Amino acid sequence: MNKTEQSTLLVSLEKNIHYLKEKFNNSTDLKIRPLTVNDEVIRDAAVLYLDGITNTQTIQENVLSPLLRIIKFDSIDAIITRHLLIADVIKVTSLEEILSGLSRGKTLILIDGYDEGILADTADWQMRSVTEPDTQRTMKGSLIGFNEQLKVNVNVLRNIVQSHKLSIENLQVGTEVKTDVSIVYMDGFVDQRILEETRKRIKEIDVIYLLEARVIEDALEGKKTLFPTVFTSERPDVTASALYEGRVAIFVNGIPYSLIVPALFLHYFHQPDEYNQKSGRFGYRFMRLFSWLFSIILLGVYVTIIRFHQDWVSPHFAKLFFKKSDTLVPPFVEIIFVMLLFQLLVEASLRIPKSTVIIVSLIGAIVVGQTAVTAKLIHSMTLIVVGINFLANISISAGGLYGSVLILRFIFLVLGFFFGLKGLLVGFILMIVYMASIKSMGVPYLAPFIPFNAKEMKDALIRGDLRKLINSKHTYPHKK
Structure with missing residues (x-):
């Protein structure tokens, strides 16, 4: 089979390794650890990973050691269920999925004679510690801000919203290089029309790669306007509050802030201080x-x-x-x-x-x-x-x-x-x-003033009683 036509693993270990090395342009950080495993015959095998983004100790203890202790196995599934000690393990055959997995810090296990492989999550990304937000600081309240790691941001948000209703939908954007994007909302609170429109616009994004959240913002904004219609926040508490209001948050891996829709004009004048202090609710x-x-x-x-x-x-x-x-x-x-x-x-x-x-x-x-x-x-x-x-x-x-x-x-x-x-x-x-x-996202920018909605005025120009705000549900008018 011509290497340019290969899309799935072959039974030949040597050919599979040769293909992967070519795809990574013989990069020196692609490490290949050869070994043998016992079946009815001794089979050659290999463990492949990218050095620098994987935890080698995890590979040693939870991948290599179990593989070397195998006496007999019936199938690739048997290795996954009986021997490997990694929590996140999947069986793969697609070379595109394998290339993506290796680039994301996963470890690949290949065994000669099998056209299936195993991807084990051993990623060990370097990250900036969680610090105070730079542009949305507050005198009283949470001092935690988002960082560039999507998983860390979701972790921080789940720490604030400890509920099974917090829903995370993971997508990937990019045709050549895929970037993780998460749509976050509160089940039972979210406006379904806003959620569906958010899904639709993100899935329609057609780019080779995604480095900046501005690409997502452009898709969510749709028609170009002078005013911003996507709110950006570095604060987990502001994002959590927006979710309780029925809005949708979007996280992009590598971006230290969330995107929140819909973003109405009035939202830009709300700050965390008003909800954390007694003074300032009127002025x-x-x-x-x-x-x-x-x-x-x-x-x-x-x-x-x-x-x-x-x-x-x-x-x-x-x-x-x-x-x-x-x-x-x-x-x-x-x-x-x-x-x-x-x-x-x-x-x-x-x-x-x-x-x-x-x-x-x-x-x-x-x-x-x-x-x-x-x-x-x-x-x-x-x-x-x-x-x-x-x-x-x-x-x-x-x-x-x-x-x-x-x-x-x-x-x-x-x-x-x-x-x-x-x-x-x-x-x-x-x-x-x-x-x-x-x-x-279909919601009038000047709501609740135009069109006027008296029920939503409780948190418009002045901050209303917090208990009443918490117990009331936000509604958004939509374009007919």
Whole structure:
């Protein structure tokens, strides 16, 4: 048989090993341990594994030692049921399944004269320890965050949700290199239409390999929108709460956060602090909503006042800051320059060593900013306004809303500069209409406001009584 046509194991041990070595391009980390096992005759056998991702001690104690003690066996099934001490063991014939298994840290057992093999799970992946989330921290509550290992993330979630109703559906995405993906939901709580749509969209993904969760997000979002319709969370407690609300979580191996659908606009203003503390149940969400509004229209209002409505402020203030401004560039260019400066600071903070973040921030915010004001490149008021806008933007960045704010604040800046207050009002109305047309897995993005659902308002703008929230079931309106 031509090697290019081979799809299943052959009875020849030598040919099977030769095929696997070729498929791994004679990689030096593919280890082959030859041995013999006793049947009615002594048969040659081999144990194959990838060094570095398998536990060699487990292989020695639970695979090699039992095989060497075999006196007689009737079949491959007999070896599995009577001799091997590994919990996760399967019989295989497909070479594609074998190649995938070896790449995932499993150990392959082949015996000459049999066209069947055994895959035993002996994986020993190196992983980062479970630590506190970086972007969704809280003053009170859980300090555990997800890491890059899917099994660890499921383990942490099961520790929080200790119920048989927590259901895990494992899928693999990728035609050449398969990546493990898990769909997680609570049986009896989940919205079935959301669950079915999630399954459908993930199974329809056709990619060669999957390295980033963004591929899954694109599939779940469906139609491209300005606003995010998939919520991302580094926190197991936030994910568990979403499951109890009837939503669906998706984990991707190698990604240290969960994807949660549906993601409604209001979900981006809910934070764990509100459920772990007595204070803040009435004001925190209004503050974040105000911060979001502030972050998208403040710059537009500022240029509107400068160009069209200087009479809104006291004459002394207008004369000092607007009429006698002696900067070298117009206000619109000033704002763009300062926006780019702050964005560069954010990018630099993410790319450089943590030990130098404070130094870079000081250089950017104090030295560059102050020097630009002194050199009359920008006005001091412009620096203050953009700084406030930046802080408001950061306060609502958790979950994925940050990107849409960057685009919206520029749009409103242009509208305010060219059309003034009327342009801002028209732009805001059009934005609300656009948001009302968005769907997240078939659920209206502005629910429970549009369409209005009085029962769901108990956890909308204010956090209601926790006992009532826990005992009530969430419902989601769907597109007709």
